[in-house]
Amino acid sequence: xxxxxxxxxxxxxNVEAKGCDVKRFGWAVLLVAGCAxxxxxxxxxxxxxxxVWTQAKVPQVEPRPDRARGHWVDDYFLVESLDDHTFAIxxxxxxxGNYSYLLIGADRALLFDAGSGLRDIRxxxxxxxxxxxxxxxxxxxxxxxxxxxxxxxxALADNAHLRERIVAxxxxxxxxxxxxxxxxQSPPHFRVDDWWRDGEEVELGGRSVTILHTPGHTPTxxxxxxxxxxxxxxxxxxxxxxxxAFLPGASLAAxxxxxxxxxxxxxxxxxxxxxxxxEPPAIPMAPVMAYADLQALLGVLASRSAxxxxxxxxxxxxxxIRGPMTLATGFPWNLR
Ligand SMILES: [Zn+2]
Numbered sequence: 001x002x003x004x005x006x007x008x009x010x011x012x013x014n015v016e017a018k019g020c021d022v023k024r025f026g027w028a029v030l031l032v033a034g035c036a037x038x039x040x041x042x043x044x045x046x047x048x049x050x051x052v053w054t055q056a057k058v059p060q061v062e063p064r065p066d067r068a069r070g071h072w073v074d075d076y077f078l079v080e081s082l083d084d085h086t087f088a089i090x091x092x093x094x095x096x097g098n099y100s101y102l103l104i105g106a107d108r109a110l111l112f113d114a115g116s117g118l119r120d121i122r123x124x125x126x127x128x129x130x131x132x133x134x135x136x137x138x139x140x141x142x143x144x145x146x147x148x149x150x151x152x153x154x155a156l157a158d159n160a161h162l163r164e165r166i167v168a169x170x171x172x173x174x175x176x177x178x179x180x181x182x183x184x185q186s187p188p189h190f191r192v193d194d195w196w197r198d199g200e201e202v203e204l205g206g207r208s209v210t211i212l213h214t215p216g217h218t219p220t221x222x223x224x225x226x227x228x229x230x231x232x233x234x235x236x237x238x239x240x241x242x243x244x245a246f247l248p249g250a251s252l253a254a255x256x257x258x259x260x261x262x263x264x265x266x267x268x269x270x271x272x273x274x275x276x277x278x279e280p281p282a283i284p285m286a287p288v289m290a291y292a293d294l295q296a297l298l299g300v301l302a303s304r305s306a307x308x309x310x311x312x313x314x315x316x317x318x319x320x321i322r323g324p325m326t327l328a329t330g331f332p333w334n335l336r
Contacts, residue, residue, distance in 0.1 A: 043330050044248045045176060047315060052181045059118060059183050062093045069285035077124045080286050082231075082273075085207070087128055088286035090277065094118050096143050097277035099286055101233050103224070104129050105204025108152075111135040112224050112233045113275055117146025117185070125151070134194065134202075136211075138235025138275055139221040140173055142180030149190030157213050157222040158195035166192060176248035177218070196222070214262070216255030217244065225265075232262070232272050238289050238297060239274035240282075240323065246316040246330035252301060259298040266291060278324055289325075296322035304329070 061076065070080030070090065078090040085104040091097065100113035102125055109129045114137055115121030125133060132152040137144045148154050149170075156162060156171070165171055172189035180187060196202065198213035210225040217236045224233040236244070237258065245255055272289040300319050312318040316328040 043315065044246060044250070047330070048176065048179065048181075048247055056182050056184055059095055061118070062095060065092055065280065065284055067283050068092060069283060073124050073127060076119045077121070078284060079124065079128070082286065083229075086231075088273065089115070089121060089124055090284055090286065091116055091118065092277060092284035094143075097279065097284065098143050099273070099275055099277060100144075101224075101273060101286075102128055102133075103204060103207070103209065103226075103233075104131065105207040107131065107203075107205030109133045110202065110204055110209065110224070111147075111151065113138050113144045113235065114148045114150075115146035116143045121147050122150060136196070136222065136224070138223070138233070138237075139218040140177050141218065141236070142178050142183055142185050144235070144275065145173070145178070145188065145190075148188065153193040154191055155194035155196050156192050157211070157220045158197045158200075159220050162192075162220060163195065179247065212262075212265075214258045216251060216258045218249045219251065219254070223262075230267055230270050232266060232270055234272045234289070235275045237274075238272055238293060238325070239276040240278040240287050240289065240325055241276055242318065242326045242328050243297075243321075244316075244328055246328050250330075252304075252329060256298065256301040259294060259301060263291070263294055263298060266294075282324075293322050293325060297325070297327070300327055 064075065068078050070078045073079050076091065076093055078092055080088040080090065082088060087102045089100045089102060094116045096116065098116045100111060100115050100121065103110045103112065109131045111125055111133050114135050134153040134155050135148060135151045136155040137148060162171060169191050170189045171192050173187040175181065175187060178187040196211040198211065200211045201208050202211060210227065212223045212225050214221050214223045214234065214237050221235055221237060223235060223237065244250065245252055268291045270291055272294065274287040274289055277284055277287045300321050304319065310320060316330050319327045319329070321327055
Protein backbone atom coordinates (compact mmCIF):
# COMPACT_ATOMS: atom_id res chain seq x y z
CA UNK A 1 0.00 0.00 0.00
CA UNK A 2 1.21 3.52 -0.73
CA UNK A 3 -0.12 6.94 0.23
CA UNK A 4 -1.49 7.42 -3.30
CA UNK A 5 -3.78 4.41 -2.76
CA UNK A 6 -5.64 6.10 0.11
CA UNK A 7 -5.02 9.84 -0.31
CA UNK A 8 -5.67 12.37 -3.07
CA UNK A 9 -2.67 12.63 -5.41
CA UNK A 10 -1.43 16.05 -4.28
CA UNK A 11 -1.80 15.18 -0.60
CA UNK A 12 0.00 11.85 -1.00
CA UNK A 13 2.84 13.53 -2.86
CA ASN A 14 3.10 16.12 -0.12
CA VAL A 15 3.15 13.47 2.62
CA GLU A 16 5.80 11.43 0.83
CA ALA A 17 7.83 14.56 0.15
CA LYS A 18 7.93 15.27 3.86
CA GLY A 19 9.25 11.83 4.57
CA CYS A 20 6.30 10.45 6.54
CA ASP A 21 5.92 6.73 6.39
CA VAL A 22 2.93 4.43 6.28
CA LYS A 23 3.44 3.38 9.86
CA ARG A 24 3.20 6.90 11.24
CA PHE A 25 0.13 7.61 9.12
CA GLY A 26 -1.48 4.41 10.38
CA TRP A 27 -0.94 5.42 13.99
CA ALA A 28 -2.51 8.82 13.31
CA VAL A 29 -5.59 7.19 11.78
CA LEU A 30 -5.84 4.83 14.74
CA LEU A 31 -5.55 7.72 17.18
CA VAL A 32 -8.31 9.72 15.48
CA ALA A 33 -10.54 6.65 15.29
CA GLY A 34 -9.85 5.86 18.96
CA CYS A 35 -10.73 9.40 20.03
CA ALA A 36 -13.95 9.24 17.99
CA UNK A 37 -14.92 5.93 19.62
CA UNK A 38 -14.22 7.25 23.12
CA UNK A 39 -16.28 10.37 22.35
CA UNK A 40 -19.21 8.29 21.06
CA UNK A 41 -18.97 5.93 24.02
CA UNK A 42 -18.85 8.80 26.53
CA UNK A 43 -21.46 11.01 24.88
CA UNK A 44 -23.70 11.43 27.97
CA UNK A 45 -20.74 12.54 30.10
CA UNK A 46 -19.24 14.77 27.40
CA UNK A 47 -22.61 16.37 26.68
CA UNK A 48 -23.12 17.04 30.39
CA UNK A 49 -19.64 18.57 30.73
CA UNK A 50 -20.41 20.73 27.68
CA UNK A 51 -23.56 21.99 29.40
CA VAL A 52 -21.59 22.74 32.55
CA TRP A 53 -18.94 24.56 30.53
CA THR A 54 -21.40 26.71 28.59
CA GLN A 55 -24.48 27.07 30.80
CA ALA A 56 -23.68 26.44 34.47
CA LYS A 57 -24.84 29.27 36.71
CA VAL A 58 -26.12 29.87 40.20
CA PRO A 59 -29.91 29.82 39.77
CA GLN A 60 -31.82 33.00 40.46
CA VAL A 61 -35.32 33.11 41.92
CA GLU A 62 -37.71 33.74 39.02
CA PRO A 63 -40.48 36.36 39.27
CA ARG A 64 -43.54 35.25 41.21
CA PRO A 65 -46.32 34.12 38.84
CA ASP A 66 -49.55 36.11 38.88
CA ARG A 67 -51.73 33.03 39.25
CA ALA A 68 -51.09 29.64 40.84
CA ARG A 69 -53.06 26.75 42.34
CA GLY A 70 -52.66 26.43 46.12
CA HIS A 71 -51.51 28.95 48.70
CA TRP A 72 -48.15 30.65 49.17
CA VAL A 73 -46.67 29.86 52.58
CA ASP A 74 -43.99 32.48 52.02
CA ASP A 75 -42.76 34.27 48.92
CA TYR A 76 -41.29 31.07 47.43
CA PHE A 77 -43.09 27.83 48.34
CA LEU A 78 -46.56 27.06 47.02
CA VAL A 79 -48.60 24.42 48.90
CA GLU A 80 -51.52 22.60 47.33
CA SER A 81 -53.76 20.18 49.29
CA LEU A 82 -54.41 16.94 47.46
CA ASP A 83 -56.53 15.89 50.46
CA ASP A 84 -56.51 16.65 54.21
CA HIS A 85 -53.31 14.64 54.75
CA THR A 86 -51.44 14.99 51.46
CA PHE A 87 -49.73 18.10 50.18
CA ALA A 88 -47.87 19.07 47.04
CA ILE A 89 -45.09 21.53 47.84
CA UNK A 90 -44.15 23.48 44.74
CA UNK A 91 -41.20 25.67 43.85
CA UNK A 92 -42.59 27.52 40.83
CA UNK A 93 -39.96 30.28 41.18
CA UNK A 94 -37.11 27.76 40.76
CA UNK A 95 -36.34 27.50 37.06
CA UNK A 96 -37.13 23.77 37.03
CA GLY A 97 -40.50 24.14 38.77
CA ASN A 98 -40.02 21.21 41.19
CA TYR A 99 -42.78 19.62 43.27
CA SER A 100 -42.23 17.52 46.39
CA TYR A 101 -45.04 15.63 48.15
CA LEU A 102 -45.82 15.27 51.85
CA LEU A 103 -47.90 12.22 52.87
CA ILE A 104 -49.01 12.35 56.51
CA GLY A 105 -50.12 9.29 58.46
CA ALA A 106 -51.20 8.97 62.08
CA ASP A 107 -47.69 8.16 63.33
CA ARG A 108 -45.28 9.70 60.87
CA ALA A 109 -44.99 11.48 57.55
CA LEU A 110 -43.21 10.73 54.29
CA LEU A 111 -41.68 13.54 52.26
CA PHE A 112 -41.18 12.32 48.70
CA ASP A 113 -38.37 14.44 47.26
CA ALA A 114 -36.43 16.88 49.37
CA GLY A 115 -36.80 20.12 47.43
CA SER A 116 -34.27 21.71 45.11
CA GLY A 117 -32.28 23.21 47.99
CA LEU A 118 -32.51 26.72 46.55
CA ARG A 119 -34.60 27.52 49.65
CA ASP A 120 -34.97 25.40 52.80
CA ILE A 121 -38.08 23.23 52.56
CA ARG A 122 -38.01 22.26 56.25
CA UNK A 123 -40.08 25.18 57.66
CA UNK A 124 -42.81 24.46 55.10
CA UNK A 125 -42.93 20.78 56.07
CA UNK A 126 -42.90 21.68 59.78
CA UNK A 127 -45.84 24.04 59.23
CA UNK A 128 -47.84 21.10 57.85
CA UNK A 129 -46.97 18.38 60.39
CA UNK A 130 -45.31 17.97 63.77
CA UNK A 131 -44.85 14.22 63.25
CA UNK A 132 -41.43 12.70 62.54
CA UNK A 133 -40.63 12.84 58.85
CA UNK A 134 -38.84 10.33 56.66
CA UNK A 135 -37.56 11.89 53.45
CA UNK A 136 -37.20 9.74 50.32
CA UNK A 137 -35.81 11.22 47.09
CA UNK A 138 -37.35 10.01 43.84
CA UNK A 139 -33.75 9.90 42.56
CA UNK A 140 -30.40 11.51 43.33
CA UNK A 141 -30.23 14.42 40.88
CA UNK A 142 -29.45 17.78 42.44
CA UNK A 143 -32.94 19.25 42.10
CA UNK A 144 -34.50 16.54 44.33
CA UNK A 145 -32.11 16.13 47.25
CA UNK A 146 -32.03 19.58 48.88
CA UNK A 147 -32.94 18.51 52.43
CA UNK A 148 -31.70 14.91 52.48
CA UNK A 149 -30.34 14.04 55.90
CA UNK A 150 -32.09 17.02 57.50
CA UNK A 151 -35.26 15.31 58.75
CA UNK A 152 -35.64 12.58 61.37
CA UNK A 153 -34.91 9.83 58.85
CA UNK A 154 -33.65 9.53 55.29
CA ALA A 155 -34.58 6.56 53.11
CA LEU A 156 -33.21 5.45 49.74
CA ALA A 157 -34.05 2.73 47.25
CA ASP A 158 -32.32 -0.42 48.44
CA ASN A 159 -29.43 -0.89 46.05
CA ALA A 160 -26.23 -2.91 46.57
CA HIS A 161 -24.07 -0.37 44.72
CA LEU A 162 -25.30 2.46 46.94
CA ARG A 163 -24.98 0.42 50.14
CA GLU A 164 -21.35 -0.51 49.50
CA ARG A 165 -20.45 3.19 49.21
CA ILE A 166 -21.64 4.03 52.72
CA VAL A 167 -18.82 5.38 54.90
CA ALA A 168 -19.49 6.10 58.58
CA UNK A 169 -23.23 5.87 57.91
CA UNK A 170 -23.13 8.47 55.13
CA UNK A 171 -23.42 8.37 51.36
CA UNK A 172 -21.55 10.87 49.19
CA UNK A 173 -23.05 11.35 45.75
CA UNK A 174 -20.86 11.24 42.65
CA UNK A 175 -20.59 14.04 40.09
CA UNK A 176 -22.58 12.16 37.42
CA UNK A 177 -25.18 10.81 39.82
CA UNK A 178 -25.85 14.28 41.24
CA UNK A 179 -25.34 16.52 38.14
CA UNK A 180 -25.41 19.60 40.40
CA UNK A 181 -22.48 21.19 38.58
CA UNK A 182 -25.21 22.66 36.34
CA UNK A 183 -26.31 24.79 39.32
CA UNK A 184 -22.70 25.19 40.54
CA GLN A 185 -23.42 22.80 43.43
CA SER A 186 -20.99 20.24 44.86
CA PRO A 187 -22.18 16.67 45.53
CA PRO A 188 -23.57 16.39 49.08
CA HIS A 189 -23.13 13.66 51.67
CA PHE A 190 -25.92 12.62 54.01
CA ARG A 191 -26.90 9.97 56.52
CA VAL A 192 -29.01 7.03 55.27
CA ASP A 193 -31.31 5.39 57.83
CA ASP A 194 -33.55 3.14 55.76
CA TRP A 195 -33.14 1.11 52.58
CA TRP A 196 -36.52 0.41 51.01
CA ARG A 197 -36.87 -2.64 48.78
CA ASP A 198 -38.91 -2.85 45.63
CA GLY A 199 -42.47 -3.73 46.67
CA GLU A 200 -41.88 -2.87 50.32
CA GLU A 201 -44.93 -1.62 52.22
CA VAL A 202 -44.19 1.37 54.42
CA GLU A 203 -46.63 2.03 57.25
CA LEU A 204 -47.25 5.67 58.16
CA GLY A 205 -50.01 4.94 60.71
CA GLY A 206 -53.43 4.13 59.27
CA ARG A 207 -51.97 4.72 55.86
CA SER A 208 -49.54 2.51 53.99
CA VAL A 209 -47.68 3.09 50.76
CA THR A 210 -45.78 0.71 48.48
CA ILE A 211 -42.28 1.51 47.28
CA LEU A 212 -41.71 0.72 43.61
CA HIS A 213 -38.27 0.81 42.08
CA THR A 214 -38.75 2.57 38.74
CA PRO A 215 -35.39 2.80 36.92
CA GLY A 216 -35.11 4.56 33.57
CA HIS A 217 -34.38 8.23 34.25
CA THR A 218 -31.69 6.99 36.68
CA PRO A 219 -30.75 3.48 37.88
CA THR A 220 -31.99 4.07 41.45
CA UNK A 221 -35.22 5.96 40.77
CA UNK A 222 -38.23 5.08 42.93
CA UNK A 223 -41.93 5.83 42.99
CA UNK A 224 -44.47 5.74 45.81
CA UNK A 225 -47.73 3.91 45.16
CA UNK A 226 -50.88 4.40 47.21
CA UNK A 227 -53.27 1.71 45.97
CA UNK A 228 -56.11 2.69 48.33
CA UNK A 229 -56.35 6.13 46.71
CA UNK A 230 -55.03 5.23 43.26
CA UNK A 231 -52.13 7.68 43.29
CA UNK A 232 -48.57 7.10 42.11
CA UNK A 233 -45.90 9.66 42.97
CA UNK A 234 -43.59 9.10 40.07
CA UNK A 235 -40.68 11.57 40.35
CA UNK A 236 -39.00 12.31 37.02
CA UNK A 237 -40.12 9.13 35.29
CA UNK A 238 -42.98 11.08 33.74
CA UNK A 239 -43.93 14.78 33.70
CA UNK A 240 -45.44 17.36 31.35
CA UNK A 241 -42.19 18.39 29.67
CA UNK A 242 -39.04 16.97 28.10
CA UNK A 243 -38.12 13.64 29.75
CA UNK A 244 -34.35 13.36 30.08
CA ALA A 245 -33.19 9.94 28.95
CA PHE A 246 -29.77 10.95 27.63
CA LEU A 247 -27.77 12.00 30.68
CA PRO A 248 -25.36 9.68 32.58
CA GLY A 249 -27.18 6.75 34.19
CA ALA A 250 -30.30 6.89 32.00
CA SER A 251 -31.41 3.66 30.32
CA LEU A 252 -33.98 3.32 27.55
CA ALA A 253 -34.28 -0.43 28.17
CA ALA A 254 -35.04 0.26 31.84
CA UNK A 255 -37.46 3.05 30.87
CA UNK A 256 -39.34 0.61 28.63
CA UNK A 257 -39.34 -2.22 31.17
CA UNK A 258 -40.60 0.05 33.96
CA UNK A 259 -43.30 1.50 31.68
CA UNK A 260 -44.57 -2.00 30.88
CA UNK A 261 -44.57 -2.93 34.56
CA UNK A 262 -46.46 0.19 35.64
CA UNK A 263 -49.07 -0.24 32.90
CA UNK A 264 -49.60 -3.82 34.08
CA UNK A 265 -49.74 -2.84 37.75
CA UNK A 266 -51.77 0.37 37.76
CA UNK A 267 -55.51 0.87 37.25
CA UNK A 268 -56.54 2.92 34.20
CA UNK A 269 -57.89 5.72 36.39
CA UNK A 270 -54.58 6.15 38.28
CA UNK A 271 -53.30 9.65 38.92
CA UNK A 272 -49.56 10.03 38.42
CA UNK A 273 -48.10 12.94 40.37
CA UNK A 274 -44.87 14.13 38.79
CA UNK A 275 -41.94 16.17 40.11
CA UNK A 276 -41.80 19.01 37.56
CA UNK A 277 -44.65 21.32 36.67
CA UNK A 278 -45.48 22.22 33.11
CA GLU A 279 -43.39 25.16 31.97
CA PRO A 280 -44.90 28.66 31.97
CA PRO A 281 -47.17 30.12 30.63
CA ALA A 282 -49.05 27.19 32.23
CA ILE A 283 -50.40 28.04 35.70
CA PRO A 284 -48.23 26.51 38.45
CA MET A 285 -49.96 23.46 39.95
CA ALA A 286 -49.10 19.93 41.00
CA PRO A 287 -48.42 18.13 37.70
CA VAL A 288 -50.80 15.19 37.27
CA MET A 289 -50.36 12.70 34.47
CA ALA A 290 -52.68 9.92 33.32
CA TYR A 291 -52.51 6.25 32.35
CA ALA A 292 -52.76 7.36 28.71
CA ASP A 293 -49.53 9.35 29.13
CA LEU A 294 -47.78 6.20 30.30
CA GLN A 295 -49.21 4.26 27.35
CA ALA A 296 -47.98 6.96 24.96
CA LEU A 297 -44.51 6.86 26.52
CA LEU A 298 -44.30 3.09 26.08
CA GLY A 299 -45.53 3.48 22.49
CA VAL A 300 -42.58 5.72 21.67
CA LEU A 301 -40.04 3.64 23.61
CA ALA A 302 -41.15 0.42 21.94
CA SER A 303 -41.22 1.72 18.38
CA ARG A 304 -38.56 4.43 18.21
CA SER A 305 -36.54 2.74 15.50
CA ALA A 306 -39.49 1.62 13.38
CA UNK A 307 -41.87 4.55 13.40
CA UNK A 308 -41.47 7.80 11.53
CA UNK A 309 -41.62 10.35 14.32
CA UNK A 310 -41.14 14.06 13.88
CA UNK A 311 -37.77 13.98 15.66
CA UNK A 312 -36.10 17.24 16.67
CA UNK A 313 -32.35 17.72 17.11
CA UNK A 314 -29.29 15.48 16.77
CA UNK A 315 -28.07 15.16 20.36
CA UNK A 316 -30.23 14.73 22.21
CA UNK A 317 -32.91 13.57 19.78
CA UNK A 318 -36.34 14.68 20.98
CA UNK A 319 -39.39 12.52 20.24
CA UNK A 320 -42.95 13.83 20.68
CA ILE A 321 -45.00 11.70 23.10
CA ARG A 322 -48.26 13.30 24.17
CA GLY A 323 -49.21 16.94 24.78
CA PRO A 324 -46.24 18.78 26.31
CA MET A 325 -44.42 15.52 27.08
CA THR A 326 -41.45 14.62 24.88
CA LEU A 327 -38.58 12.14 25.19
CA ALA A 328 -34.98 13.32 24.80
CA THR A 329 -32.58 10.46 24.03
CA GLY A 330 -28.95 10.05 23.05
CA PHE A 331 -27.14 7.30 21.16
CA PRO A 332 -28.71 3.86 21.72
CA TRP A 333 -25.38 2.28 22.70
CA ASN A 334 -25.01 4.75 25.61
CA LEU A 335 -28.47 4.04 26.99
CA ARG A 336 -28.81 0.27 27.19
ZN1 LIG B 1 -35.74 16.63 38.27
